[in-house]
Amino acid sequence: DTEVTQTPKHLVMGMTNKKSLKCEQHMGHRAMYWYKQKAKKPPELMFVYSYEKLSINESVPSRFSPECPNSSLLNLHLHALQPEDSALYLCASSLGQDGSYEQYFGPGTRLTVT
Amino acid sequence: QKEVEQDPGPLSVPEGAIVSLNCTYSNSAFQYFMWYRQYSRKGPELLMYTYSSGNKEDGRFTAQVDKSSKYISLFIRDSQPSDSATYLCAMGRYQGAQKLVFGQGTRLTINP
Numbered sequence: 001d002t003e004v005t006q007t008p009k010h011l012v013m014g015m016t017n018k019k020s021l022k023c024e025q026h027m028g029h030r031a032m033y034w035y036k037q038k039a040k041k042p043p044e045l046m047f048v049y050s051y052e053k054l055s056i057n058e059s060v061p062s063r064f065s066p067e068c069p070n071s072s073l074l075n076l077h078l079h080a081l082q083p084e085d086s087a088l089y090l091c092a093s094s095l096g097q098d099g100s101y102e103q104y105f106g107p108g109t110r111l112t113v114t
Numbered sequence: 115q116k117e118v119e120q121d122p123g124p125l126s127v128p129e130g131a132i133v134s135l136n137c138t139y140s141n142s143a144f145q146y147f148m149w150y151r152q153y154s155r156k157g158p159e160l161l162m163y164t165y166s167s168g169n170k171e172d173g174r175f176t177a178q179v180d181k182s183s184k185y186i187s188l189f190i191r192d193s194q195p196s197d198s199a200t201y202l203c204a205m206g207r208y209q210g211a212q213k214l215v216f217g218q219g220t221r222l223t224i225n226p
Binding site: 004006031040041042043045048050056088090094096098101102103104105106107108110 | 150159
């Protein structure tokens with residue numbers, strides 16, 4: 001089973017709200033990723049966690065705050081977002097070991113900032 | 115110049131045709147290659163992955179990698195309307211962090 005789940009599927013939030021996106025996988029993967037995807041563009045990497053430690057932050061604004069509580073869960077905390085942050089937010093995971101680099105994506109959370 | 119170039123299309127072919135999707139890349143350090151299929155408003159689905167030059171087949175799909183020419187292809191045989199989607203190539207390096215570099219994606223429509 002190569003399933004990554006994400007909740008919620010859709011989220012509408014105001015610019016002063018605080019919300020969180022959740023991602024879960026039970027494949028024993030030790031690397032987890034957050035991507036942002038705008039319409040008709042490829043996914044854009046935001047953060048990488050490897051063995052529950054943040055290993056890559058692609059200069060993402062501090063209004064996005066990732067958290068990896070355990071090896072199966074990944075959260076993205078959102079605060080004071082801008083309308084231009086509206087996008088599809090994708091979570092992905094991979095084994096996280098040399099020799100296995102395939103990344104499996106979840107269905108995404110469609111975020112609208114009003 | 116982008117690290118990965120992919121013709122965005124759109125590409126429209128009749129049902130049953132053989133489809134060829136292509137990407138070129140400039141960074142010779144790329145060592146693993148993937149193809150994703152993405153339906154509208156859904157997450158990308160991993161279709162094929164390969165870590166070496168040559169061909170890899172899975173059902174109606176064949177992934178081809180030519181590292182000497184820095185060129186990868188995905189062939190779809192006996193194309194079906196359900197294959198209509200955006201196809202993304204992606205690639206990465208063995209060393210360092212597991213960062214995928216994506217092509218722009220090709221929008222494909224299979225007409226019944």
